[in-house]
Amino acid sequence: MTWTVMPSFDTHAQAREEFRWNLPEEFNPAVDFLRKHDDTSRTALRYEVPDGGLETYSFDDLDDASDRIAAALADLGVETGDRVGVVVPQKPQNPISHLANWKLGAVSVPLTVLFGRDALQYRLADSEAAAVVVDPSVRETIEEIREECPDLEHVIELGGAESVAGDAHAFDDLLAEYDPGIDVYDATSETPTAIMYTSGSTGPPKGVRHSHALWLGRAAAAYNYFDQGLEPGETTLWTPADWAWGAALGGTLFAAWHHGCTIVGWPRDGFDPEEAYDLMERHGVTKAFMPPTALRMLMSVDDPEERFDLDLETFASAGEPLTSEVVDWVDETFADIAINEFYGQTELNLVVGNSSSWFDTRPGSMGKPFPGYEVTVLDPETREELEAGEVGELAVKPDDRRVFFDEYWKLPEKTENKRTEDGWFLTGDLVERDDDGYCWFVSRTDDVILTSGYRVGPMEVEEAILHHPQTEQAGVVGVPDETRGEAIKAYVQPATDDYDPDALREEIRDLVRERLAEYEYPKHVAFVDELPTTTTGKIQRRSLRDGE
Template sequence: MGAYDSYEQARQAFEWELPDSYNPARDLCRKHDPDSVALRYDPDGSDETSDHLTFGEIDRRSDRLASGLAALGVDPGDRVGVVVPQRPANPITHLANWKLGAVSVPLTVLFGPDALRYRLEDSEAVAVVIDPSVREDIEAIREDCPDLKQVIELGDSDSVDGDAIAFETVLDRGESGIDIYDATPETESAIMYTSGSTGPPKGVVHSHALWLGRAAAAFNYFDRGLDDATLFTPADWAWGAALGGTLFAAWHHGCTVVGWPRESFEPTDVFACLERHDVTHTFMPPTALRMLQSVDDPAGRYDLSLEVIASAGEPMTADILEWGEAALPDVSINEFYGQTELNLCVANSGEWFEPRPESMGKPLPGYEIRVLDPETREPVETGEVGELAVKPDDRRVFFDEYLGLPEKTAAKQTDDGWFLTDDLVERDEDGYLWFVSRADDVILTKGYRVGPTEVESAVLDHPSVEQVGVVGVPDETTGEAIKAVVQPAGEPDDPDRLREEIRDLVRENLAAYEYPDHIEFADELPTTSTGKIRRKSLRESNAER
């Protein structure tokens, strides 16, 4: 896309040219100079412990892991879970899977046992590579996942207990220089899980073309400036925008990535990381950017090489852009938009056109968009609210299917090939898109999409809860906060204690970011004629206060 002189020219002339033969392990790793630095691993935030891994080292380690996994019985087409934070073993495992023809299932270490159980069982994963921090959760659910034959835990034989196999042991059994599985852009590559709005999370099946689509998008929202770039994101590498839109997008373009596993987001530490590694491009959700605002004069306090910040996950607000102009005057802040199913297809890019504060941007080259009436599916007039629909010029860069859900797969797409987003937007006369709201019940909080159904299920596990409805409510820092309206089984003796017990239950079984920030008790919840909780009524009730 660097050959195009203007956004309009790129929109008219760009075509997806996917190769007949394609394996991301070759594209993201083996095609590059083996002595070039691929990953700067910074385990505890100091130069003394940083480890620079070259593309050649990543290639050899993933070779050894691939042949080691094959020796354990992992075959082409098998699903392999990856529950590893920003450590080298994360991308090494994905590359190893693709080298032997297996399918990756990216999962976050933030998940608790219930969330892990559902996804590993639903995907029928035969093996999972895990961080030691989730060992107890995996042991607790092992019997509930009948297909899960192998658990490979990071560490050596001295540090790994139980019947898990040490990651280093699997590497030692493997060989370098293996032949990469003969794949195409249509070969199954990964299963990523949605947040789930009206039911359990759905497994989104992607082919290898996904990674090419994400790399093209990143080139645009990073202002076409990825030559000799160094990229970093604080987001977990299990998420699509971090894994595909940052880590693997960088490697497609031959760039260096900083890996920094952390348990919390401390703004001064983040700025120190950006300085220490001369980071030029970063992906940060709006919540993270709001937290960075607590640091006074970052441009004066830190010797930053930062050029572009890309942001997504929740709508960008004017305060972030105003802060950026004042605190980081030489840094572009570009919002972009995508979905687990539909790739990253709308963005602001200062190199293409003048970004407009708080807008989503414009459709990227390779995608067409429409704004449709949610009822009639007919296009609405400019300036009117409707549902965003997207059509890729090449179908393969979007998802293949929802795992085991053919009816939901069909419902995601119109008869004439437009993919529906459930996001309500406006389009202005200059072609900019403006986010209005979600059409479904998904909550956008802290940069994550949280489905209320899974949270409600976790809250209902408390014996003192009769019924619950979970909704998102406005929050200045996180965009939305999670609120649970609980109908207790009886009058609680200690309401505050019950609130904390409910929060702890959700934290332990789902993910730390999914616990309800606010818990309200009610004698009765609004329901439909079929007995379902009316979340819309709960949101309206909250707005009236």
């Protein structure tokens, strides 16, 4: 049995004591999200078309469309276990493609349109994707890297035949050509569902392979950080975050559909706070997942409660620590809107957070463990458990192993190192836990940069910078930033003394945007004669940070 609505609990203590994972043996998320609701004719998605207009999709509409795309993929040769990339922003074709994959037993690879050529090439090649569904905005990049992705046989581009060039298949034509009624793959909670990529500090991005239980874990967490208020047919959710990211895809979009709620899709190149308020008013959004950077931008609008007729009940936020300034602003600006920070990882689901229906938010705190998880703080060296008030590495243990990741794709040693002999999964985050059970983020144990809600591995940025012929060496670190939380700063050792600093600085920024992603470009670029290195020649990023 799966949950249509999670069981509600009056107190956090009661939830921690009584909640039990109820993962079904037979489970396909496409069926769970679309077919189990009492009224499948209800609106599941309200999509604001970028050039104007509104499209609405019921659960039935999405079921029909994903059936058709699943039939098309099967006809193209996509089989059970094959990987299929999805590089689509907040458009209906994004979830339709994922649902089609699962109906076939294929594995989704969610990717953002913000990625540049290197980022897309690495992930599609590493996942051995057999097919990819792409937005027209990234089609040229896909063609550029096609030969570097030997397993990639099919590209499906959004639009009709009149706008799709080359050998790509037109998404709209496939919808029209194939019929619904596909036999849905007989899946379980342990059937592979997705490979999501996370950046690291000491190597290339790691593919994190999950099973279908992932979506139930995210839906349970969302029910908690949205204050047990995901009512079927009554709640409308929205997030400005890209649907390629775990908290947006699983913790907002698919969590909404698991609970029978409506999601708003609104693809935009940037975030305008005035437009965001207007959108939430227009659609009667009641629950919003807002990364801290978006919340700080919302703060720039004067008197939002007086100017906009909002139905908002809860802001949920994650990706970087919320400052007390943001929490206080919500409390002082809005009469009846709660703000709940939560914490999770690509590998380990959403495991710690605040829920104002259970306990008071303490500004700056990550919150307390969600039901279904145990947490502890370990000494980074000895792995011994620490007392309250001591700083150590946050470690998590699920009551049901299936809600966590299965493996790092093709990296068995790293998979093994993620967990201690006692079964604790390591997060790489240093925290302090107080006497009341609240967790407080201190820092990363590695060099990962938390900027605007994104986790950026410095090595990828350094390698992109070194593609410029005028650079000899580069070291990348995070520095404090009022809006982003952290900004990316690159220390660059030029290859020669003959260069224009201003011109080279802009060329480096443009190069990183092109090869990686818009959010990975270095806001600050400093030129140095020499970079600090270890005896083996590795960049000492700690020395760069200490010099700030």
